[in-house]
Amino acid sequence: MSTVYNLKREVEKPVRLTGGHRLCAGCGAGVVVAGVLRALHKEDRAVVVNATSCLQVSTFMYPYTAYVDSYIHSAFENSAATCAGVEAAYNALQRRGKVEGNVKFITFAGDGGTYDIGFQSLSGAMERGHDMVYVCYDNEAYMNTGIQRSSSTPRFARTTTSPVGSVQPGKKQNKKDLTEILVAHHIPYVAQTAPLGNFRDLHIKSYNAIYTKGPCFLNVLAPCPRGWDYPMARLAEIIQLAVDTCVWPLYEVEEGVWRLTYIPKKKLPVEDFLRPQGRFRHMFQKGNEWMIEEAQRYVDEKWERLLERTGA
């Protein structure tokens, strides 16, 4: 970016996701979408694409849209192909002189629509090289249908389809590392971020993704007060803990070059992130100490590998 990030200046821009939408208080999704769209130049237009999701049903319930820009939702598993279709139309119509000005194409989908059912569509669109941004707002489960496990749900988390029982400790599998899978697509820009603090990290990565030509991918942590079971006022704190425990490291890969964008002053133990969330409550029961140890080991290993890759 040509100028230094200034939150005050950014929030003075006209909003592109208006208030009055129906997302829950304390939901990360709305913060993510507003934050990403804020990175658009004021004079540029956008077409926003949604996968079916909490976000979709909350921001475009007929006859009210919360988006200032044009918007399209088609289905759950095809938001990347949908964005690709709009971009293809733009290219064709521009060649015919039928559309003017800069238009950016930005997709928002949850982790269910990205890690799971929309994975093929995403991979295809990235491989084909459309000039688009795909943003996964990752709340680590199917929240729109009432908290079911996805391949993004972390190990031990309790969901309605990975319940805690006498022979099952919540979800049995680790979270899929989608960001690395997208890095393996060798697209121009991939980043993992979160609406942290003054939103600087989210803003700069959104700007990079929007204004880098070609397919770009952002994986953005977006906590869910219902599914994660935390008091809604603690959203910002939960995000901070995810980052400071290195459960959700912030990094970017630009043209194949890995770069850490945030190193915690003091790396906190993973239990600090787990404790405020009801979905991990069982991990703190007597006899379940091994779960916390396993979770810590997993985070440490991944963090070490990331440090090596980024040369930090």
Add this chain to the structure above:
Amino acid sequence: MSHRLSGNEAIAYAMKQIDPDVMGAFPITPSTEIPEYFAQYVANGEVNTEYVAVESEHSSMSVCIAAQAAGARAVCATSSCGLALMYELLYVAASCRLPISLVCVNRALSGPININHDYSDSMGGRDSGWIQIYAENNQEAYDNFIMAMPIGEHPNVRLPVMTCMDGFITSHAVENIELLETDVVRRFIGEYNPEHYLLKRENPLAVGPYDLSPYYMEHKVMQAEAMKAAKVRILEVAAKFEKISGRCYGLFEEYRMEDAELALVLMGSTAGTAKAAVDKLREDGVKAGLVKTRVFRPFPGQELARALAGTRAVAVMDKSEGFSANGGPLFAETRSALYDLKERPYLIDIVYGLGGRDVKVEDIEKVFGRLADIAVTGEIGPLYTHMGQRSKGGDR
């Protein structure tokens, strides 16, 4: 211009003449040649089209939906399981009122997997809100595709159009065909200038809402009204098309029906075989006739009833199994259409040709033979039977 082309070549050539903005392309037998031929036009710089070679039919329809919503003309071609993979999105396309043009080269659905012709694929999408027009031969496949956009894009209609042709029989067989001049086609199609679209600068648009009970039903009624309006529009476009081509199309074709007492109702390339059988029987003094269904959605129920009103016995021939245990889909529609006639003909259903099982002139003659018996005895026998399968004894 007189040419010799396969059905797939004819469609690809029609697409080139139209020069659509976006094509969602994914191969599946027997429609694969359409995106192949078209890819060469793209490679040669002969079209302006954005050719999006996607990773599945689900994505090709998704691309078409988004592109059409963005203000572009979008086309694609598919068959069988490819169409089945699109089913969810066929409904989305129709409900968003997007006049996409899709060519369905009909092929049997799995399972077991089979690459040959029947209508199980497009019949599965018959209630998705798409206009469906079926072709008997290459010429009709070409003509129907040229008419698709003027039908679907009309403000009273705004519905996607599926033009269907028989896999291999029509898609791969090379026939003589009359092609229109490209400038004539372009004038006939006209520019696509939708009222609202995503890329419109002056007025952003939101497409694909969460639509609950206060509005959903109104939207569905509007869709239903559009399908009724499509019937009128199809005939208007056919009349205009006749002026540029000399070829005349209705909702269905009546062949030697003027005084017919025994009639068949069927669709697609079997009509050619059936016409030969009708001619043969007419020579023997049998008052045989044929109604070839062309437009299946919207279904021309009243018109069909009028066409069959004077007959004594009718066999509907379904080239797809509906597994309703009560006959195939064309039978259900036809039988329902005849209900309001004061004097109804006897009516039977014959399911034939599944997975490409051949049907010959003699087979059709046998069907007429059965109709003749029914007309005399008044006994229809079994209402719904299959034809052409091996019996347990081993003969056919």
